[in-house]
Amino acid sequence: MAEKKCCNSLETASEKQQIAIIGSGAAAFACAIKAAEAGAEVTIIEAGVVGGCCVNVGCIPSKIMIKAAQLAQQQRKNAYPAIKDNPPVIDRALLSLQLQNRVDELRDAKYENIVRSNDNIRLIKGFARFSSINSLKIKKQDGSFDSLYADRFLIATGSSPYIPPISGLADLPYWTSTEALFATRLPERLLVIGSSVVALELAQAYQRLGTQVTLIARHTLLYREDPELGAGLRIALTDEGMSVFENQKIHSAEYKDNLFTVSINNQSLQAEKLLIATGRHANTQSLHLSQVGIETNNSGEIMVNGKMETSQTHIYAAGDCASMPQFVYVAAAAGTRAATNMTGGDVSLDLNTMPAVIFTDPQVATVGLSENRAKDLGIKTESRTLALENVPRALVNFETTGFIKLVIKANTRVLIGAQILAHDGGEIVQTAVLAIHNRMTIEALAAQLFPYLTLVEGLKLCAQTFNKDVAQLSCCAG
Known part of the structure; x- marks a missing residue:
């Protein structure tokens, strides 16, 4: 893809607000799109492949692989004696090719095409670092250097796999x-x-x-x-x-x-193989942040407030490189809010009802406070745990591994947390998110109409257990 022309001067002839973004993942593009809509001229600087972790080496390829593995497991072993189990025949090379093709398609459609189609967004390929509080020095792929002035900056450089200090590990051909x-x-x-x-x-x-x-x-x-x-x-x-x-x-x-x-x-x-999957660390080491007064924590993450501002208030940070949860939807929301604040707005990011899903089978889905976290905060709670064998949809699916747990504030009866272990638990949790966001009491949640034979009905059933024995209810939960 041809790059849009980059000026070599710190100054620019345009009267539009100039925004520079280091990185090209979810936070970067969410910010770029929003800022361009507000009339700014945006320059994205990317040292590697456009698109960041999620589309290239994270969410997208992992979920394709997880789905393929689920189908293999269902072929190997299923809950229905009427359907004969068979050992799956797996072509790993073909799966890898299918995975890569979908990654390439989405990167082109959701990232590279944005640059091609938006005249207010340009892309420079190279390594950027701060040379002053209002300018970047960029080492381009051909070895030449550019300087770039901007009115506002977003640091969205993402993260890399963390490799623990295990004796002998550093020089081994392990996998990330x-x-x-x-x-x-x-x-x-x-x-x-x-x-x-x-x-x-x-x-x-x-x-x-x-x-x-x-x-x-x-x-x-x-x-x-x-x-x-x-x-x-x-x-x-x-x-x-x-x-x-x-x-x-x-x-x-x-x-x-x-x-x-x-x-x-x-x-x-x-x-035969060793996979190191012990977390990720922020990509901030080469940005010269300390020289321009940008504070980081002990892990190298850039400290930001709710508006995504760093200690230099015209410089923002979002995504995995910042002091926030490492989820792509958090990064995108943070990037959008950073752009709004850069261009004259005043918004913040509230993470109190942030859902999280782990795509194992059964899935792990959470939102709000656990009992232990609430206790640490001095909040008195009540909780109930409903085994999935009490959820009709789980019973008819013959998939009863797991539970739904709800946590309420004892004095107000308001729902403050949900922990779910269930097949497709990620499809349940957003209802709990909305209930917590709207400060619903457990009785109000229990009184809502939920469609029968859905897994999300388990939330209603669990809510009912605070006041009654659901084993004594008819199948449709009342």
């Missing part, structure tokens, strides 16, 4: 999530180090595609969430044949004779 997603061959055995989103999603996907997976967690699974979620998911994973080791001290890793060996507690584990 990128290599795991785009591999063209299935290993016979795979070791996965991690205990949260990426580790769990990819570990289960590989297990279902036919690899024997061993998951090594330094804590319990999902240790930052309600303990029931991690415990329930662990049972589901081990039931599918995965080996799970929790609360492990990892002593060392080595690679010899085409085998990885990881030493934990009192034993050693081996596999």
